[in-house]
Amino acid sequence: QLQLVESGGGLVQPGGSLRLSCAASGFTLGTYAMGWFRQAPGKEREMVSCISVSGITTNYADSVKGRFTISRDNAKNTVYLQMNSLKPDDTAVYYCAADGSGAYYCGTGQHDYDYWGQGTQVTVSS
Numbered sequence: 001q002l003q004l005v006e007s008g009g010g011l012v013q014p015g016g017s018l019r020l021s022c023a024a025s026g027f028t029l030g031t032y033a034m035g036w037f038r039q040a041p042g043k044e045r046e047m048v049s050c051i052s053v054s055g056i057t058t059n060y061a062d063s064v065k066g067r068f069t070i071s072r073d074n075a076k077n078t079v080y081l082q083m084n085s086l087k088p089d090d091t092a093v094y095y096c097a098a099d100g101s102g103a104y105y106c107g108t109g110q111h112d113y114d115y116w117g118q119g120t121q122v123t124v125s126s
Contacts, residue, residue: 002026002115004096009120012086016124020081022096022117030074033099033106035113036081038092038122048094049081050106057105063089086124093119 008020020036035050049060049070058070069082079096097113099106107113 002098004098004115004117006094006096006117006120009094009122011123011125013126014087014124016086017082017084018086018122020083020094020096020120020122022079022081024077024079024098027098028074029072029077029079029098031102033103033112034070034072034079035097035099035106035108036070036079037095037097037110038090039095039119040089040092043092045095045110047108047110050108051079052105054104059106059108083122086122088124091122091124093121095119 003025005023012018033053036048037045038048039045051058051070051072055072067085072079096117098115099112100114
């Protein structure tokens with residue numbers, strides 16, 4: 001059974017850092033473009049970052065550029081999201097997603113992804 005499991009969320013003070021992990025089971029993550037999305041209360045789900053199959057090409061939302069870094073370790077079947085200089089506006093449930101279409105490059109819309117994790121809560125507050 002194909003499954004994505006996020007971890008690493010929690011409560012952090014403004015300016016702090018967290019690293020989210022997304023572990024895949026039931027499939028080889030290394031053949032999928034991957035994305036991280038987030039959804040804050042009362043807001044639509046939005047793309048945070050995505051990464052191509054090889055890991056060479058990445059994309060970021062303007063709001064996180066320069067602060068967040070997406071990476072993947074295909075040998076560990078895991079994708080990461082390093083989040084630095086966190087702000088209260090980063091508070092949300094963070095989801096990882098896998099594109100099952102076989103596309104090499106990653107898409108920036110929810111419709112580009114077929115498989116989703118259950119999400120991990122990130123709260124940035126003093």
